Amino acid sequence: MTNLASSSAPIVITGGCGFIGCNLADRLATRGDNVLILDSLIRAGVRENAQWLKSRHGDRITIAVGDIRDPITVIDSIKPAKAVLHLAAQVAVTSSIDSPMDDFEINARGTLNVLEAVRLHNPSAAMLFASTNKVYGRLIGNDQIARNGQRYQPIDPAMRPGVSEAAPLDLYSPYGCSKGAADQYVHDYARVYGLKTAVLRMSCIYGPRQFGTEDQGWIAHFVLSALRGTPLTIYGDGCQVRDALYVADAVDAWLAVLDGIDAARGRVFNLGGGPSNAISLLELIDLITPLAGPVSFGFADWRPGDQPWYVSDITALNRATGWQPRTTFADGLRSLHGWLAERFAQASGREALA
Known part of the structure; x- marks a missing residue:
């Protein structure tokens, strides 16, 4: 196992002020790692997350404002790194349909900038990539699913343990294409250039520090809508199924792969609640x-x-690292609700005083 904590060099997190990124940064800093965050700070909530991280960890966390589409900025950040966790991305399918060129430049070209910076300037650094279950496409036809109460399930019982990494890719939507291209580049740079890369194809991650919207972070978006008393729009019939993973468990998985990168290099893992x-x-x-x-x-x-149905088979990740989810969905949902309710109350108080 690689002892990353033995070096004072930083771990770089692109998109580190986002939901998953800031939770990763918090855990790394808590265990004693120096963290360099590269983030454009353009998404809602990220400046609040940045302030939260600095208030907790001070100089152990450095925040560099920059865009992964700028190769020089990426090189400058990655040169001194002992590892790179690449989470910066355009994350919404709807935005990718509206602006496919922007989606490509951020997700595909931006990831290639990160890979090239590692290959040319820091090839000993581990590099982990945040991919998505969207690379598998729709997966299942209407004639292959059946409704059971308020949810869909596959008719074929062999599918019910979840989708494994052996499932063929079917890149659907510009977002699926851009993330899928990046996913394959990261995988291939381990094979062709010998880099210490790994891919984590994530399902629905939820928990504190998530500012959910209709386009991304649907669990938090549903809770926020209830707290605010605003109506939701459900696209489809509401019986579509996802496996959900609490963010602390997701962070455990990322660090298990990072710390075990010598064995995990070149691997692709599904990451979800199962x-x-x-x-x-x-x-x-x-x-x-x-x-x-x-x-x-x-x-x-x-x-x-x-x-209509996606559930991760997380067997491969468990066998490679020993990781498994520890938080039940009921417990995780209570935690998310508590955080959002407190923050919503604080925001309402500030508005009332303004």
């Missing part, structure tokens, strides 16, 4: 109601690339 943490949109609403009150919602057409 079958025991799978939930449909309608089921989530039923769980939110006792916590945050009634949820008002309506329906709209399915969106391009929407998956």
Whole structure:
């Protein structure tokens, strides 16, 4: 196992002021690592996350404002790094459909900038990439799923343990294409150039520090809508299923791969909550109601690339690192609700005083 903590060189996190990135930065700094965050600070909530990190860790965390589309900025950040966790991305399918060129430049070209900076200037550094389950496309046709109560499930029982890394890629939507291209570049740079890369294809990660929107972070978005009393739009019929993973468990997985990179290099792993943490949109609403009150919602057409059912098979990651989720969905949802309710109350108080 690689002892990354033995060096004072920083671990670079691109997009480190985002939801998962700031939780990773917090954990790394807490265990004694120096962290350099490269973030454009253009998304909602990231400046608040940046202030939170600095208030907790001071000089152990350095925040560099920059864009991964600028190769010089990327090189300057990565040259001194002992590892790179690459999470900076355009994250919304809807935005990719509206602006496919921007989506490509950030997700595909930006990732290639990171890889080239590692290859040419710091080839001994580990590099982990935040990929997505969207690289698998829709996965399952309407004739291959059946409705069971408020959720879909595959008719074929062999699929119910989840989708493994052996599933063929079917890049659907510009977002799926850009992330899929980046995913394959990261995988191939381990094979062709011998870099210490690994890919984590993530399902639905949720938890504190997540500022959910309709386009990204749907669990937090549903909770926030209930707290605010604003109606939701459900695209599709609400029976679509995802496996959800609490962010602290996701951080555990990232660090397990990072610290074990000598064995994990060149590997691709699905990262999610697995079958025991799978939930449909309608089921989530039923769980939110006792916590945050009634949820008002309506329906709209399915969106391009929407998956009626996706559950991660996390066996490969467990076998490689020993990792497995520890937080039940009920416990994780209570934690997320508590954080959002406190922050929402504080924000309402500030507005009332203004």
